[in-house]
Each structure stands twice: as C-alpha cells, then as structure tokens.
Amino acid sequence: MVGYLFLAIVIFSIVAFFVGRAAGNRFVTTEGVTTHSLPGYHGAFVAVWVGVPAFVLVLLWLLFQGSVIDGLLFQSLPAAVTEGVTSAQRSLILSEIKNVAAGRIFAEPSPEIAAAAETLNRWQAIAGWAMVVVAVAVMLLALFVARSRLSPRFRARNGVERFMMVLMVFCSVVAILTTVGIIVSLLYESFEFFLLVPPHEFFFGLRWEPQIAIRADQVAGQGAFGAVPVFLGTLVIATIAMAVAVPIGLFTAIYLVEYASERVRSTVKPIMEILAGVPTVVYGFFAVLTVAPAIRNAGSLMGIATSPNSALAAGGVMGIMIIPFISSLSDDALRAVPRTMRDGSLAMGATRAETMTKVLLPSALPGIMGGILLALSRAIGETMIVVMAAGLIASLNINPLDSVTTVTVQIVTLLIGDTSFDNPKTLAAFALGLVLFLVTLGLNVIALTIVRKYREQYD
Amino acid sequence: MNAMTESKGSTLVENPSVPTVSAGVAMKGDTVKVFYGAKEALHGVSLEIERNRVTSLIGPSGCGKSTFLRCLNRMNDTIEGCRVEGRITLDDDDIYDPSLDVVELRARVGMVFQKPNPFPKSIYENVAYGPKIHGMVHSKSELDEVVVSSLRRAGLFEEVKDRLNEPGTGLSGGQQQRLCIARAIATQPEVLLMDEPCSALDPIATAVIEELIDELRENFTIVIVTHSMQQAARVSQKTAFFHLGNLIEEGPTEQIFTNPVNKQTQDYIMGRIG
C-alpha cells in the first residue's frame, strides 16, 4: 500500500512536470523570448509543488500513525484491562492485540483483546485509505494551484531554485541533527541509567559486574556498576597502543620527510595507506589468531604468567592500526614547516638529523601533538580489536600481560543480544557511550584547534 | 568632490566643440559608489555608455575601472561583502531594481574576461550554452545556426569548423578569447563588456581581437577596460579615465588623447602616473 502510494506520488510528480512544461512551451511559442523561465523549470516547479508536500505528508503520517492508533486503541480498551498497568505491560497488551490482529494466535485471546484486534484492523484500514485520499487530494490541489500560478513572466526558475536551496540547507543541517541525535539519545538513556545507579557509584565505584545486575533481586546500586576498572583498562590499552604507534609512526614520518628518496616515498606511502585501510575486524582477528598466542608462548618461555587475552596483544595490534594515522599526520605537520627554515639550518652546516630535531620537530610540534591526540581519541574509541582480543572481566590492574576490559568492549557486550531499554545493564552501555563520546569529542576539539592554529601560523 | 566637478567640466555635453553624434545612450551610471565591506572602492561615478560605440575605460591599476565595469552586469554580486550605491540603467531600467532578475540582465549585458576562460567542454557546447539556458532556441537546427553565426562573427569559424566537438580548452590563447567572445555574443546581448580582453595574449592575437572589436561595434555596444592606452586609442570612440576610484575625465577618445582637460589625465597619458 505504502509502496504504491509512493509510486503514485512519483507518477503524479512526473505528470505534473509535463503539465508545467507544456504550459512553459506554450508561453515560449506565444510570448517568445520574454518568457522568464525555461519550460523545464515550469515543469519542475509544478512537480515540486505536487510531489514534495504529499511526500512529506505521507512520511509524517506513517511516522505518527502507529503511536496515535496505539494510544486510541489503548483508551478504547475497557478500564478493567487498562487499570494500573505499567508501560511494559501496556506494550505487552498492545503487541498481543497486534499479534491477534495479524492472525498470529498462540492461545485463545480474551474477548476484550479479540474485540480490540478487530478495532485495530478496522482503524488501520481506515487510516490507510484516509492517507491515500488525503495525499491524492493534496496533490490535485497543489497541481491546480501551481499550474494556475504559471505565466510567461512567472519566475518558475527562482521558485525551483528556492526549493533547491531549502533542500541544500536541510542536507547540511543533517550533520547537526546527527550530532544532536547522538547527544540527546546518549543523554536521555544515561539519565535513565543514573536514576537507577547514582552517578558517583558509576564514576568512582571500583567494581564492575554488570552481568549480575540482570537478575531482578540484585538491583543495581550494590557497587556492580563502578566504571573505574573499565576506564582504567581503556587507559592501559590506549597507552600500550600509543607506545607502539607513536615512535614507529613518528620515525617513519621523519624518514619519509628528510631522508627518503622519491621512489621510497612513493612505495612506502601506499603501504601505509593499505595499513590504514585494513578493517579493524581484521586486526582483531590478527590479534586473536597470531599476536595473543605469540605473546603467550613468549611469556611461558620466560616463565611469566600471561593471560590468553592480554592487554599487550590488544594494545599492540591497536598500535599497528594507528601507525599510519600518526605517520601521515606527522608527515603533514613536518612538511608544513616552510622550506626556508630547513634550508637555513642546513646552510649553517647542520646535519640533517640536527635540522630535524632542532628546527623541524620543534616547529612542527603542535601539529604532531594534534595528530597524536587524534590518534589517542581513535585508540580510545576503537572497538573491534578489543572486543575480539581484550578481556570481558573488569579488573583493577595495570599489568599489560593481564586481561583488562575497555569501555567499547563493555558497550558491545552489554548491548549484543536482547536489548530492552528498561534495565540498568542496557542503559549502562549508553552511560559508557556518553563518557566515550565526551572524552573523544574533547580530544578531537583540542586536537583540531591545535592543528588549525598551527596551519594558520604558516599559511 | 573635487574630482566630481572636474569630471563634470569635461563631459561631452559641456564641450560644444566636439560634435555629438551619439546614437543614444545604452547604459548610464549615475553617482555609482561601490563598497567592499567598509572600504569605498568607487566614489560616485557617472558615465553614459553610448549605443554602437566602443567606450574604453583606462587608468592605473586599482583605479576602479574594472569595478565599474563589473557593476554594469552586476558581476559584483558574486563577491561577498560588495555593495553598490547609485543608479545604473540599461535602456532606462534600473538594473539594481530588486524586481529585475540578474540572470536576464547578464543575458543582455555580456562579458568577456581578462583571461580566456572557455568551459572545459566542446567548442560547440561553449557557444551553445547561453542560448540554451536562456531558452532562445527551440530546435537543434536553430541552435546550430546560432553557434555557427556567433563563431563566424567572432572570426573563429573558419579556424574551428572541423573540430566543433573538440574541447575549447585545446585552442590557442587568442582563439580561446575569440571563443569567449563568440560565447558572449551568442545570446545577442545589447552591451558587451570586455575586461582587459587582450592582456593575456600575444601581439598578433591582440591585433586580431582589436580588429574584431571594431567589427562588432556595428551590432553591439562595447565597453572595454584596458591597460594599454594605444589599444584604447585604436579601438574606442569614447574614453573615460579613472583614478583612485574617481572618474577623472571622459570624452571622445581623440580629445582625451590629444587634448585632455585634466592635469591628472595628461600625466597619465604622458606616462607620468600609472
């Protein structure tokens, strides 16, 4: 039904286009060059007026029809059924009605439910037809009105372009809407969470055992949602990753900028791009399959107890993933230093190493720091490697050979599988997500500001 | 203020010794002021552009001659923070009137730029673009006709008739500029603005273009901004001298170059400023 309606809207718009264009063509033959807009614009003008309002109308209708009917349906139920039900029970009743209405009957429904199901079916049919009728009426009206506005001097092009402009503004607002959506949904769910678990518990508690809290008798607030071990684990793994990535990435950039011949650069750069383009799930598999066993074997050879999912494996592989990030950002920063500074140093008889460490690196330091902060934010937000290679149990330790867990791992494990939005376990994931978002946002803002300031300095 | 009175003192009207054979005024600027942000770039210029004549605007760089030219088809609208005061008319219609569509204006007042800037499309498409977007043709054959006649009037047809479908960017600089002229006249504009059309060309190509300008005068009103006084002397019938955002003097070209009234004009002509 809905599909056909959308198809009808498209067809109506096409028809409208031809109606408008025909009018435009007539103006051109009768009035000649004084016609303001090309016939195509007349067509597009009418088509936009016919198609867009109807489309938006149907979209909104579909968006709200469900909840409106749900509300009406629930009100129509006898008081005996609706008396004192919680929102969970309410949705249960509604879904039972819907199941019955759709013919999926598992047990004999109560008469109230059966009646309601019939009502629902009737209302849905009415609503569906009403939508079609309203949409078609809107389109016909729009066709009539828009067509009557056309005239030789009518500025159809300007009308169409205004519409396009609105469309473009809307598109660029999508990015804002995304951010708003992220913030609002994270804040909302986190707020729900903090109603169940006080914030100080979450931010300062030392025990993280969310799996326990799913049982009804063990309500949260008994210290099971203390996120400190999770934060600590994230920090441990991110530190290991940076310890791997920063030296390798930085030295790579130094070599590429100062020493490498054009040929070496043109081979190394694509390889770095490949390294950057490998999906993180692949790195995760690499960590589990190759790196973790290797570290474990090395550990047992040296007689050190090593966890099978050690922080070192996850962090090390994450470091590999971040190398190209650091190397390319440092490369850019070093290259942005004006050539004259470098030449000046070399002309003094400084070696290339001295030029690099005493002139280029200090000048490029803000840019490199910005890059490192961006990389850190990426390490903290990285998910797949740690989900596959790090541990699930939150423990308060910083031993890289032990198993630790991270914020992202916890989000994934808390949300994978069944998700209902009323238990603290699910909501905790959003609280963690909020912390993750704010921390990475902070790092990004600082990093981007530094990088931009730095660029301006040499522009 | 001073400059204003001086320029008034040398206009055609108040100098009866020069015969006025004006065929009517195509465009007219009345105390045109242009601001870039807070900076005033043009301090109230009044100038008449006569029909089927070549009017050249001369003056040292930064004197506002290009700014004035770009006011005539509202190309300044595309510059952010640019504001125009005063009144400019085309056939007595105010071109800054909000009810006038700038797009229509630019079809009536064409423009050729300093550097040849053909679209990276075929020669044919370059010339056909204007008639297409302004809905001036209704069939392919009509369009063909317009393209050929425009190229012919721009003196380019013979050179490119075998490769109309090749990219316009592949032509030589002089040919590219003639292509741009062909493109501009394809919409049958009343006025053709040329912003130093020869400054990027070699002397031979320049000579060709200058000859072309003279021919085009028959059908179009032309306003040309030029750095070269020789060029102004060669191609134009009327010359206006700009300096520091003021119109210092205007008059028949011959008079400006041989017997300027104003001291500044004299200095410029003699090569002492600029």
Next chain:
Amino acid sequence: MSEAVQSISASITSDEAQARRRRRNAADTRLRLYGIGAISIAIGLLGILILTLAIGGYQAFVQTHIRIQFPISTENVDPENPSEGNYRNVVREGLAALLPPAESPAQQRAMDQILTNNTQFIVRNAVVANPSVIGGALTLEVPASDIFDQLNKGVVRRATPEQNRRVTDQQIAWFDALVEEGRVSTPFNWGLFFNADSRFPELAGLAGAITGSFYALLVCFLISFPVGIAAATYLEEFAPKNRWTDLIEVNINNLAAVPSIVFGLLGLAVFIQIFGLPRSAPLVGGMVLALMTLPTIIIVTRNALKAVPPSIREAAYGMGASPQQVILHHVLPLSLPGILTGTIIGLAQALGETAPLLLIGMNAFITSPPGGIMDASTALPTQIYIWADSPERGFVARTSAGILVLLGFLLIMNAIAVFLRQRLERRW
C-alpha cells in the same frame, strides 16, 4: 683578524672538531636507521598480517567433496511425495554400498560423520528437483564434513595420537578407502560465495553477508551521496560565512572523528528504538553507515569544489547563468571525479566498519541471504566476527577466507578510486 680566521680554520680541522663531526654524523646515521627500522617494522607487520591470512585462508577456497551414488529406493522415498522421504536412510545406504557395514550404532554414527550433516537435505533437494531418479540411483558430489575436510587438507594430522584428534583411526580408514576409490576431490569452493551462513563450516558461505553488505552499502550510498553533495555545495558555494555555518563546519569535522561505536548507539536508540525499524536490517545498517560516511563525503566534495578555478564560475555567471546553474552545469560536473573518488573511499571504509553493525544486531545467525533491505541479515565484517568467534576448526580458515574476500572488495574499490583519480581528475 687573520689570527681569528686561522683559529677558526684550525678549530674546524682539529682532532677534537673531527671527532665532534664524526659524532654528529653518527647521530645523523642513527636517526636515519631509526626511520628505516620503523618503516621496516610497519611493513613487516603488514606482511605478517597478510601472510597469516593467506596461509590460514587459502584452504577455505577449496572444499573436500565425496562422490557417492545414492540408491533412491521407493521404500525410502514415496514417488507421490518425494519431499517427505526417509533421506537419512538413503544417505546411509549410499555409504554402506562403499564401506564395510557398520557393526554398532556408535559405528554407524561415526560413519554418518563423514559427510556433511546436511547431506540428507542435499539429496532430498536433488530428488525433488528431478523425481525421475526415484527407484533408480543418484550420483552426487557431497561436501565432506568439517573434520574430514580438515583431515584431507592436513590440518588434522594423522600422526596425532588418536585420543587427541577428532577423527578415529576407523574413520580415517574409511576415508582412505574412499580416497582410494577416487571418490574424494577438492574442487574450488564455490559454496564460500554462494552459500549463506551455516552452523557447519563445510557449508558456511558468504552469500548472505555479501548480499547484506551490498544492501547496506546501497542504502548508505543513496543517502550519503546526494545529501553529502548537497550539504557540501551549500556550505562551499552558497552559505554566508557566519557563526551558524562555522558551527556546521566544526561539527562536521568533529563528526568525522567520533568513534564508530557511538554511531551504533545512535542507530540503536533512534532508528530501532524510536522509529521502530527492524533490528539486523541492512536498511538500519546502511543508515548508520551513511551518517558515518557523510562527513567524509562532505569534506572531499568541498575540496573538489574548491579545486574548480573561479574563472569557470565567472564565465558562467557572465553568461547569465543563475548561481545554481553555474554549480549544476559547470562546477559539479568538473568536480565529479574528485567527489566520486572520495565517495568510493568513504564507502570502502563503510564496508569494513563492524562495531556499529554489531550494536544494531547485524551479527545474527541467519541462514539465507536477505531478500531486501528490511530482512534480517549479516554483513561481511560482522560475518567475519561471527566466524572468528565460532569454535569449530573449519571456521578459522573460513574467517581468514572471509577476510581475504573483504580485502579483495576493498582492493577493487580502492583501485577504482585510484583509476578515477588518475584518469579523470583534471589538474588546473
């Protein structure tokens, strides 16, 4: 004066100075070596990564098959209703004809393990498709079960003591007998591409994941490409420079660096929870990926638009083109190669993205390819994640093979992007 000059030149040639120069040059060499070392480590790690995947994955590209003639007796299969027959017996009879009869139920079960668990359904489908074989016999190439596949590929070693390996000596003997009869072959594993997921590694394939990824990317492209271009065009060409557009700009740059999992949370909370879209659907996955890809596309589009020289715009304005005609007729077509290149790279990133898809449930176990964007489905990276988590031995190779397929797709996409950049992009 001249003394001072002498002392300087003396200080340059003195032993002390030479020693210092040697030290300085050594430091220079050291820095260079650090650089070479760092690059070698990076390249070496990439090499190890690819080597492990190739070694681990190549075996999954072939599959052990066993050719067996199944007698389709009318006792087991009713000609009137071929889909309801006792195909378990059919399979057993087929094997019994080749191997010594089983002596105990335990041995019978051990024998059943040779062929894939789904053999009876494979045979049934073949019979239903061609009922004329009922009463006769049907010869089929059936995949061996995972453990025999591994045995055949040498992953399960015969040298391992019997109690430590998952095939018994007896089973090995049966298998060897089949090999000797020339019934065992290892053709290219088309099932990897044409089967959907399965609990049995020998049958598991990527068809579902590839289709799911395709739908998700299609949705992602259809949303992010037009919206991204429109947004970038507005910001670059039309937007006034004010606080509001600054905010949008900063916002887009930050959005590009938000962790992908946060987008997953957004998808879960908004698309699934509020809009009520189905879980695990490529539609939702594509929408989430579109939001992630959008900043990339906006940024590359703006750069491509910036690269078009202003003289083209001036020329078009001078012809009386309206601002939108200037963009639509001239600027956008000229920047299209750059935009496409960036879009393909953005889509390649989206193809490899896993975390947000996990949160919206695209890691479900689904045994048939999705029929549309609303059907539950997996995607290539989530399929890899699922397989990496599966305990069966055969899934290790399958995971590596899945990764190689994913990397193959990424390579193709990037190659197209490079091609576009080199062939079509205009240098001004």
